[in-house]
Amino acid sequence: MSTPSSLWQGPVADGPDFTRNLGAMLAGGRSARPTLFEFYHNVPLIRRIAGDRPGEPDYVREIRAWAALGYDHANLGARNGFCFKAGDRHRDRSISLNEGAVISDRDSCERYPWPQVEALDWSYLDIAAAALVPGQVLMASGPGGVLENVISLVGFERLCELISDDPDLVQHIVDRVGSCLLAYYQRVAPHPGVGLLMSNDDWGFKTQTMLSPRQMRRFVFPWHERIVAAGHAAGKPVVLHSCGNLSPVMDDVIDGLKYNGKHSYEDGITPVEEAFSRWGSRIAILGGIDVDYLCRSPIAEVHRRTAALVAAADGRWAAGTGNSVPEWVPQESFLALIDAGVGGRPRVRHAA
Amino acid sequence: MVDLSPLRDAIIDGNAKMAKALTDQALKEGTDPQSIVTTYLIPAMDEVGRRFECNEYFVPELLIAARAMKGSMELIRPLLVKGGVQPIATVAIGTVKGDLHDIGKNLVASMLEGGGFTVVDLGVDVAPEKFVASVQEKGVNIICLSALLTTTMPAMKDTIAALNSAGLRGKVKVMIGGAPVIQRYSDEIGADGYSDNASSAVQLARKLAAAA
Numbered sequence: 161m162s163t164p165s166s167l168w169q170g171p172v173a174d175g176p177d178f179t180r181n182l183g184a185m186l187a188g189g190r191s192a193r194p195t196l197f198e199f200y201h202n203v204p205l206i207r208r209i210a211g212d213r214p215g216e217p218d219y220v221r222e223i224r225a226w227a228a229l230g231y232d233h234a235n236l237g238a239r240n241g242f243c244f245k246a247g248d249r250h251r252d253r254s255i256s257l258n259e260g261a262v263i264s265d266r267d268s269c270e271r272y273p274w275p276q277v278e279a280l281d282w283s284y285l286d287i288a289a290a291a292l293v294p295g296q297v298l299m300a301s302g303p304g305g306v307l308e309n310v311i312s313l314v315g316f317e318r319l320c321e322l323i324s325d326d327p328d329l330v331q332h333i334v335d336r337v338g339s340c341l342l343a344y345y346q347r348v349a350p351h352p353g354v355g356l357l358m359s360n361d362d363w364g365f366k367t368q369t370m371l372s373p374r375q376m377r378r379f380v381f382p383w384h385e386r387i388v389a390a391g392h393a394a395g396k397p398v399v400l401h402s403c404g405n406l407s408p409v410m411d412d413v414i415d416g417l418k419y420n421g422k423h424s425y426e427d428g429i430t431p432v433e434e435a436f437s438r439w440g441s442r443i444a445i446l447g448g449i450d451v452d453y454l455c456r457s458p459i460a461e462v463h464r465r466t467a468a469l470v471a472a473a474d475g476r477w478a479a480g481t482g483n484s485v486p487e488w489v490p491q492e493s494f495l496a497l498i499d500a501g502v503g504g505r506p507r508v509r510h511a512a
Numbered sequence: 513m514v515d516l517s518p519l520r521d522a523i524i525d526g527n528a529k530m531a532k533a534l535t536d537q538a539l540k541e542g543t544d545p546q547s548i549v550t551t552y553l554i555p556a557m558d559e560v561g562r563r564f565e566c567n568e569y570f571v572p573e574l575l576i577a578a579r580a581m582k583g584s585m586e587l588i589r590p591l592l593v594k595g596g597v598q599p600i601a602t603v604a605i606g607t608v609k610g611d612l613h614d615i616g617k618n619l620v621a622s623m624l625e626g627g628g629f630t631v632v633d634l635g636v637d638v639a640p641e642k643f644v645a646s647v648q649e650k651g652v653n654i655i656c657l658s659a660l661l662t663t664t665m666p667a668m669k670d671t672i673a674a675l676n677s678a679g680l681r682g683k684v685k686v687m688i689g690g691a692p693v694i695q696r697y698s699d700e701i702g703a704d705g706y707s708d709n710a711s712s713a714v715q716l717a718r719k720l721a722a723a724a
């Protein structure tokens with residue numbers, strides 16, 4: 161499995177300790193030791209780290225891999241089918257131009273099979289919690305966020321038209337999606353295995369937010385505010401994963417919505433070092449080593465950049481990628497990030 | 513010629529109904545269709561593009577303005593065709609193989625249409641051969657490639673190679689764009705131009721069309 165030259169030297173020896181590390185950072189303090197943050201890892205990487213145990217649910221294997229890599233948390237999306245199903249998309253035509261969209265008016269909105277959160281089976285949470293090692297917590301993430309799901313149900317171009325033609329209908333659809341997501345987070349937040357929530361909703365692209373900041377404040381943010389409040393009511397911090405250029409709304413994220421942490425950064429938008437100096441004293445900056453950079457840079461350079469920010473941030477940054485670890489990220493480059501990110505914490509060496 | 517600045521404003525505000533009504537009225541009053549396009553519609557979309565570039569306008573405003581422009585063009589185009597007026601150029605646009613992101617591509621397509629180009633939208637996950645076929649079958653002069661993923665950027669290079677192999681590279685200009693694309697990459701793969709947003713894409717296409 162692991163090659164002799166590999167940076168994968170085996171699991172970190174000191175186990176997770178959410179409360180003193182990532183949790184402390186999200187509470188506005190400093191992590192007691194260098195720690196990590198991620199959204200998700202690809203399956204071959206998870207398999208390499210955690211191996212395969214027959215009969216084990218994939219999310220349990222993931223939880224083992226997160227602990228071995230040195231995280232204080234493990235991401236867990238809904239594993240009971242909670243999602244907003246959109247229609248099929250045909251690849252030979254434009255997909256966002258209403259294709260795959262299933263809601264176009266009030267009727268189709270009423271007919272849509274909205275998920276019945278309370279009727280779903282939540283036992284996966286207990287199974288996942290039982291797989292945690294001491295000090296490790298689950299991060300409950302959503303099946304996409306408020307804006308993402310509205311876009312996939314309505315179609316982006318159509319949504320833009322409706323905002324101008326029938327804003328009340330837009331509000332109605334947003335409220336349906338938002339109330340389902342809020343019910344989900346209210347359901348998972350109090351679970352003893354859940355240590356934090358992630359509200360994952362891509363808001364932007366290279367230069368802007370997908371909707372104008374004014375439209376974001378009107379339609380999208382009120383539901384985010386409620387989701388954050390649901391986490392806080394259960395005593396759990398809440399982090400935002402959102403791609404794109406959010407500079408014009410970062411004050412809303414921090415002061416209005418009251419998120420504890422922000423994830424997703426791109427060098428072409430705001431390099432994580434810049435994000436850290438702009439917002440790092442007001443919100444925990446999580447991950448941020450650009451995915452494209454990670455794919456293209458020499459391993460030693462990835463290590464150097466990560467180690468430099470770990471040192472500069474002094475417990476106010478959790479090392480990780482700018483987005484996630486899809487399959488095409490070279491494993492050794494990612495492991496270099498991890499190695500620098502855990503700041504030399506000792507490892508349990510692999511048996512040969 | 514009557515003052516049609518309310519038409520220009522209707523496009524900028526994305527008021528499709530008003531834009532259509534004003535266009536209809538102007539045409540009925542005998543205004544030259546070509547001059548409506550060049551004096552009001554294209555400058556209106558240029559202004560929309562300018563506002564987008566300086567973050568005064570956001571994607572929804574851009575799309576709504578493009579829709580208003582299209583509505584007016586539907587009334588005007590048949591008259592232009594009848595009068596033998598040629599479009600600036602025919603553009604084939606698509607998101608490259610392996611890539612499904614199309615919001616940016618659609619926006620570029622709308623702005624090009626608004627800018628007076630004929631646009632053939634090839635959709636997403638478009639193989640190099642399809643771009644080649646568009647040149648052979650549809651008389652395309654400019655190819656626009658969009659890629660949003662590091663892993664799909666090489667498909668831009670492959671498409672240029674396919675145009676070369678088909679002996680068509682000299683006949684078409686290739687423009688590229690998308691979140692991870694930069695000018696240096698465009699130079700590296702021998703594309704004719706790169707632009708980082710839908711509004712400057714129109715300026716670039718005009719430049720390339722003029723040079724063709």
Ligand code: B12
Pocket residue numbers: 255256362363364365366403404424425426451452482483484486571610611612613614615616617619620656657658659660661662663687688689690691692706707708709710711713
């Ligand atoms: C929305 C989105 C999605 C949606 C796409 C919906 C759709 N119908 O398009 C969904 C959810 C489906 C998606 C899926 C994925 N995505 Co995505 N996605 C985005 C996001 C948030 C916004 C893209 C967007 O629509 N922008 C809005 C438009 C207006 O901007 P634009 O596309 O950049 O276009 C502008 C310019 O670039 C330019 N332009 C665009 N094309 C062209 C062409 C020419 C010729 C010219 C001149 C100009 C030009 O003009 C446009 C307007 O000004 C970006 C984040 C980002 N920074 O871009 C990630 C992003 C592109 N996605 C990413 C990833 C990793 C993925 C997935 C692999 C995720 C996953 N693990 O499943 C999949 C891949 C699916 C696939 N095979 O394509 C990464 C790519 C990283 C990398 N460098 O490789 C990004 C950058 C996110 C990040 N923070 O890392 N995604």
